[in-house]
Every structure is written in C-alpha cells, then in structure tokens.
Amino acid sequence: MSRPLEYRPYVDGLRAVAVLAVVLFHVFPGTFRSGFVGVDIFFVISGFLISGIIFSGLDKGSFGFADFYARRIRRIFPALILVLLFCWIVGWRVLLLDGFSNLGKHIAATAAFVPNLVFWQETGYFDTEATSKPLLHLWSLGVEEQYYVIWPLIAYFLWRRTSFALLAVAILLVASFGLNVAATRANPSDAFYLPFTRFWELMTGSLLGYIQVRHPHRIESLASRQLFRGVGGRPFTVGDAAAIAGLLLIIYATFLIRSRAAFPGFWALLPTAGAALMIAAGQNAAINRDFLSSRAMIFIGLISYPLYLWHWPLLAFIRIHEGDEIRILSVAAVAVSFLLAWLTYAFVEKPIRYGSIPNVRRYAPAVLVVVMFGVGVLGFVTYKRNGFPERLPPAIVQMLQHPFNYENSYRYKSCFLELGTQNAASYSPACVDPDTGGGGKPLVLLWGDSHAAHFYVGARKLQQETDAFRLAQFTGCSALDYGGKGTKGHCAKINEELRKRIASLRPDTVIIGGRWSRMGAELPQRLKDTVDFLRANGTKKIILVGPPPTWKPDLKEAVAYFYFRHGTVPERMTEGLLAFEDVRRTDLQLAQLSKQFEIEYVSTLNVFCNVSGCLTRIGNAAGSLVAIDSDHLSDSGSEYLFKAIRPLLSVSR
CATH class of the missing domain: 3.40.50.1110 (SGNH hydrolase)
Incomplete structure (x- = not known):
C-alpha cells in the first residue's frame, strides 16, 4: 500500500549536519579537512525529499510537471536571486576587472543553472584560486537542478511499471557510480563537476523516496525490528544500528578522508551511504529522535539553504582582501551568514513559498523567472564588458x-x-x-x-x-x-x-x-x-x-x-x-x-x-x-x- 511522505524532523537535522560540515570546512579546513562531503549528504537528502514529492503525487494522481517546477522555483529562486544581486553589488565596489568579469560570468551561469559546467571548464593550472570565486559553491546547485530536469521524466515513466522500476533505478544508479569512479581516475575535475558522475548520489535518495512511498511498511518493519534490549530495558532496533552506522560513516568522511584522496570516486560512498542509512533508520531511531530532531538542529536545517548560499560569498570577499591568515574575520563572516540566513528564510523564503496571499503564490513563479532572467543578463553583460573598466582610473585599467x-x-x-x-x-x-x-x-x-x-x-x-x-x-x-x-x-x-x-x-x-x-x-x-x-x-x-x-x-x-x-x-x-x-x-x-x-x-x-x-x-x-x-x-x-x-x-x- 502506498503512502505519502510525512514531515520528518530528523531530515532537517541531517540537513544541519550537512551544512555545518561544509561551513566548518571552509573556516577550519585543517580540522574539518573533508567537510565538503556535506554536499554529498545534501544530494541524498534532496533526492529523497523531492522524489518523495514526485512519487506521492504520482500515487495520488495529482502530479503535474508545471506544478512541480513552480514549487522548485518558489523554493530555489528567491534566496538565490538575493545572493546573486548582493554579490554583484559588492563586486562592483570591491572587485577589479578580471574578478568582476568572472563574477558576471558565474552569475549568468548560475541563472542558467549550469555553474558546475562553467567551473569545470575553468579548471586548469592558472585558473583563479577557489577563494577568489564568490559563487564557486553553487556548482552543487547546478548538478541538483540538472538532475531535476531529467529525473521527473524518468520517475513518471517508471511509476506505473512497478515490475522493473526498482531494477531500472538501480541500473541507472550503478551506471552513474561507475562513471564517477572511472572519471575520478582519469580526470578528477570531470568527476567532481559533471552531472552524470554525481547523479548516483541523488538517485540514492530517490531510491529511498520510492521505497518509502511504494513500500513504506517494509522499511518501517525492518527498522523497528529489535536486536536486543539496551540500558533501562529500551529495545535497540535495526533502525538504531543503521542510524549509528550512518553517523559514524559521516563523521569518518568529514574528518578522516585524506586531503589528497581521489574524490569523489569510492570515497563518496561514505557520506552517501551514511546519509542513506540515517534517513532509512526512521524517526524512532534514538539518534534521529533525540539529536537530529532537537530544536537547534531543526532550526539550522530549516535555514540550511540560505546559510549555504550566504556563507561562501562572505568568506570569499574577505579572503580576497585579507588573505586566509585572519581567522577571526572568517568566524565573524559565518556569524553574519547565520543572521542573513535566518532573515532570508523568515522574510523572503517563507512569504513566497507559504504566504497566505493567493496572488503571491500564484504569480511568484512567473515573476521569479523573469527576475532571474534579468539577473542572468546583468551577469552576462558584466562578463562581456570585461568588468566595466570605466569604474576604475585609466592608469589602473591599463595595468x-x-x-x-x-x-x-x-x-x-x-x-x-x-x-x-x-x-x-x-x-x-x-x-x-x-x-x-x-x-x-x-x-x-x-x-x-x-x-x-x-x-x-x-x-x-x-x-x-x-x-x-x-x-x-x-x-x-x-x-x-x-x-x-x-x-x-x-x-x-x-x-x-x-x-x-x-x-x-x-x-x-x-x-x-x-x-x-x-x-x-x-x-x-x-x-x-x-x-x-x-x-x-x-x-x-x-x-x-x-x-x-x-x-x-x-x-x-x-x-x-x-x-x-x-x-x-x-x-x-x-x-x-x-x-x-x-x-x-x-x-x-x-x-x-x-x-x-x-x-x-x-x-x-x-x-x-x-x-x-x-x-x-x-x-x-x-x-x-x-x-x-x-x-x-x-x-x-x-x-x-x-x-x-x-x-x-x-x-x-
């Protein structure tokens, strides 16, 4: 019997784990030396939640492509437009020609949801260092949105073909993982940025979403099976074991993957499997119920998207001017990022996504598409105008x-x-x-x-x-x-x-x-x-x-x-x-x-x-x-x- 996915507080808590891993890696890379795996956790969560929405809609006969993409636009565009415009304004004031021109190119690429492809093309010995690219972190958003151009069509085709749906998804997942491993060995930048070498992580979440909607009782029955009784006589279940194993895999991936390890490759299995295990463990697993579902973790999870958007541009602009050695400024930037993330969530995201004014929800997608197109044009013009040399004194421009x-x-x-x-x-x-x-x-x-x-x-x-x-x-x-x-x-x-x-x-x-x-x-x-x-x-x-x-x-x-x-x-x-x-x-x-x-x-x-x-x-x-x-x-x-x-x-x- 199929069942729609209900709200799972612990998934927001897992989002918090993912975004904290990324942010702490960017501020303390020596300690959280592979915190970038937070992005891999995000991919699994996204695949699970969005695919759950798709499959629930298909199950009820209410799924529509127009409605699906309208939801994605209301979710993704508002905060993203705000951050892109902020970066352009700050860039006008503080970046020189190459820096501002490249920022314009990256804004245009992000507006078209292909930033990962642009950053992939830029990889090379004399490419600008990552710390001077305020929008570098948006490569992951490109991969995710490219997935959601293709995946709803696949899901729609497979839903009524239950006899081979799971097998088909598994084959696609394994094929994408194989491409990832091969590309990591041949050219790691291909594996890192290209969509088809990353889709397997989103598909892992999608597979979970399919099972949770199509066969909810199977996974719940397995997760609730008692292994033994723990302290105080509380049963220790398969779900508890899965959550602990998943958390240990994520911790290992965050702290102990060597900095020179070939990534993603096989190493990406650690955070991906860890996230999948924690999601599959369910709400009743002790770690999910008591830790991930705590108020603090849920709060960070709810603001995780704007926090991810804001933190890197602030760090990048500081490092462009001050270098990496002034750590206190980076810590301050993260604190400001939390504030901006909450303000963005409370006063930009929520009113547009959940606002009670009918016309806002009705017309928001069309308006947001037009605004995003305008932002993309602004970025493209900035790039083609070589960063607007007229902003600067002629002597500096010549140099x-x-x-x-x-x-x-x-x-x-x-x-x-x-x-x-x-x-x-x-x-x-x-x-x-x-x-x-x-x-x-x-x-x-x-x-x-x-x-x-x-x-x-x-x-x-x-x-x-x-x-x-x-x-x-x-x-x-x-x-x-x-x-x-x-x-x-x-x-x-x-x-x-x-x-x-x-x-x-x-x-x-x-x-x-x-x-x-x-x-x-x-x-x-x-x-x-x-x-x-x-x-x-x-x-x-x-x-x-x-x-x-x-x-x-x-x-x-x-x-x-x-x-x-x-x-x-x-x-x-x-x-x-x-x-x-x-x-x-x-x-x-x-x-x-x-x-x-x-x-x-x-x-x-x-x-x-x-x-x-x-x-x-x-x-x-x-x-x-x-x-x-x-x-x-x-x-x-x-x-x-x-x-x-x-x-x-x-x-x-």
Whole structure:
C-alpha cells in the first residue's frame, strides 16, 4: 500500500549536519579537512525529499510537471536571486576587472543553472584560486537542478511499471557510480563537476523516496525490528544500528578522508551511504529522535539553504582582501551568514513559498523567472564588458588589462606541462636546444614546477645576449617529487621518465625552482636525493632558487588597492604581502640546506625585497609589474631575477 511522505524532523537535522560540515570546512579546513562531503549528504537528502514529492503525487494522481517546477522555483529562486544581486553589488565596489568579469560570468551561469559546467571548464593550472570565486559553491546547485530536469521524466515513466522500476533505478544508479569512479581516475575535475558522475548520489535518495512511498511498511518493519534490549530495558532496533552506522560513516568522511584522496570516486560512498542509512533508520531511531530532531538542529536545517548560499560569498570577499591568515574575520563572516540566513528564510523564503496571499503564490513563479532572467543578463553583460573598466582610473585599467602570454613566456603545454592531461612524452623537442655547435656550449636546464617555468624569459634573454650556453626546460612538476618512498601519483611518474632523460642529457648546470612550502618536513631529504642524482649524472653546478614574495590576492590587485588608498603606484611596498615571515623562514631554510649540500642558492626575497618593501614594478610601462599573480614572475620580473643568477652561470657578453 502506498503512502505519502510525512514531515520528518530528523531530515532537517541531517540537513544541519550537512551544512555545518561544509561551513566548518571552509573556516577550519585543517580540522574539518573533508567537510565538503556535506554536499554529498545534501544530494541524498534532496533526492529523497523531492522524489518523495514526485512519487506521492504520482500515487495520488495529482502530479503535474508545471506544478512541480513552480514549487522548485518558489523554493530555489528567491534566496538565490538575493545572493546573486548582493554579490554583484559588492563586486562592483570591491572587485577589479578580471574578478568582476568572472563574477558576471558565474552569475549568468548560475541563472542558467549550469555553474558546475562553467567551473569545470575553468579548471586548469592558472585558473583563479577557489577563494577568489564568490559563487564557486553553487556548482552543487547546478548538478541538483540538472538532475531535476531529467529525473521527473524518468520517475513518471517508471511509476506505473512497478515490475522493473526498482531494477531500472538501480541500473541507472550503478551506471552513474561507475562513471564517477572511472572519471575520478582519469580526470578528477570531470568527476567532481559533471552531472552524470554525481547523479548516483541523488538517485540514492530517490531510491529511498520510492521505497518509502511504494513500500513504506517494509522499511518501517525492518527498522523497528529489535536486536536486543539496551540500558533501562529500551529495545535497540535495526533502525538504531543503521542510524549509528550512518553517523559514524559521516563523521569518518568529514574528518578522516585524506586531503589528497581521489574524490569523489569510492570515497563518496561514505557520506552517501551514511546519509542513506540515517534517513532509512526512521524517526524512532534514538539518534534521529533525540539529536537530529532537537530544536537547534531543526532550526539550522530549516535555514540550511540560505546559510549555504550566504556563507561562501562572505568568506570569499574577505579572503580576497585579507588573505586566509585572519581567522577571526572568517568566524565573524559565518556569524553574519547565520543572521542573513535566518532573515532570508523568515522574510523572503517563507512569504513566497507559504504566504497566505493567493496572488503571491500564484504569480511568484512567473515573476521569479523573469527576475532571474534579468539577473542572468546583468551577469552576462558584466562578463562581456570585461568588468566595466570605466569604474576604475585609466592608469589602473591599463595595468590590469596588460596581457600575459603563458604559451610564450612559460612555454605552457609545450615545456611546462598541464598536469592531469599531459605526461613526460608531451614535452616538445624544442624544450632542449639542439647541440648544433658540436657540444662546445654547456647545457643549462630549468627544472621544477611553475616556479621554474617563470625562469624561462630571463634565461632565454641572457642566452641570447651571451650566446654562451644551450637551454633546456622541463617544468610542470616539482623536481623533488622523485617517486621515492612516500611519493606517488602523476608527478612521480613524470619525474621518473624525466630522470632518464636528464641522465642522458647530462646538463652542466641545473637551475631548480619550486613552491617549496608544499614539501613540508620531507624537503631536506628530497633535496639531498635530487642533488645526489644530478651529481651522479655529471651536473657540475646546481642552483637552487628560493621562493618569491607572495601578494594577496595578487600583485595587480595589491597595487590597485594601494593606488585607491594613496593615489600612486608604488615601486616598493609592504602592503599586500602575504605571510611574509613564513616565506622568509622557508628562504632561510633553503639557504641553510644549500650550504649543507654545497650547492648555489639565490634568495629571490633578497633580490626583490629590502627594508623599504618588495619590488612591485620595473619602470612605468603597463607591463612593468614583476609578477602576474600572487607569486609567479612576469617577463620583467624574470629578467630582473636573472641579473642576480647571471654571475653564477659564469657568462659574459
């Protein structure tokens, strides 16, 4: 016998668990290191609740597609429109050209409910960091709404075909999960953002919703079956066991999934299964009844949607200006998010969804669609107008719009690999200058990640000026990711092949650059192993180059904000430097290790910084800034650095 789904307070409590996991991950990533799994919990809850509505309507003969989508619009659009407009207004005031233009693109994509596809297309080495994308979190909303374009049609088709409905849904679920696993192995960003690799999580909830409507007594009977009597003689049921198991899976997923684990993949089974078990356990399970159904958890669950919408833009705008080190501001932003979420729920969501005025409910969907379309147009125009340059002073616009060619300056995708899509065989033959002079000129190799790729322009200019050496470039992965004990993955495989090529080339001088802070405690041993390898293969001189100064959010924006405050573009400044003391400690450690291993060391900090601050520009031309982002050198910065490296190469004009 079929039965409609009644309100389940504990499901709102489970929503609270999901949103708290995400919010706490965004504020305390070191503690809640995989709190992003809250999104996976949301997917299961959404699939359960929305599919329950669909199947209940189909069972009663009252389901209609127009009514279903009108409900979705009243649910999703009001708070979303408010947040999108807020972000656009704040972006107009505080974002520069690229940031505001990208925000416009993301607003337009969200209005069209394809933000996940746009963020997927943007993934790449030089893509803007996540913390500077105020709408990045809305990728999940795109996946969810894309599901609800397809799923109601499938549900409508399957409802009357009870003989194979469960089997059909199970096959679709397994197929989507298989795509997820395959994509996670091949290209994790595909698995993370694309809808068909995520639908299985929503289908898990949908399957539960189908069973709860079509076969309610089966699952309730199983959940209420007594396993034993607990403290005070209270029966401990299958539902209690399922709820405990589900909560443990969610806790494990939130705290203990390794930060570098391939996600979603198989790991996504933990939060998905955990959420499904807790939902299936029912209202009478002790955890669901006493914890998830508490007033506090229900309250957070009720405001979970606007809380999810509000918290990330506030955190992103703060981090764009202040960096990640001022944690108290992030905590304050979350507190404000709770307030805004409650106000949005009480004065925007509820009146439109549940308002007693008939005309509001009747005309709201059409009005909201028109308004959302207008918001999308506003975002699209912002994107096409390149962030409205007329907002800013001409001098700043000229500086911000100066182009940078990664293919020419870093030799991107030819001698600087795009990780995840290229391997060691992708290096162009042009990465090694040919030995046309019979071997008379020494070979200088640039080796490392992007912080070695930015040496190329300076090295090439010095080579052209002196004609004293041949140049080679193998960049993309850290030179220290050598595939030894404790290392694995794409870069280890690339460097395994590179070491064979380097052993064959036997370069005379190797210049190593890297993002050294990522190496952690393994840095000394890995550096020693790399030095030993090079010396064993004929390298006479090894030059280690230290970390450059780091700017927040990048040098262009730091200089622009300085200009707004002081009216000048400084040659040197300290404002905008990010974690300078941490960078200095890494610099000193590398200097000490270089001395210990008897290799040359170039302190990039000493080259660019003094007591007056760190160098921002060389000259007054539009392309004079020394960095293209937070810590990658521009052409002028690379040439300036190689003036310091030049004496170590023993070359002359």
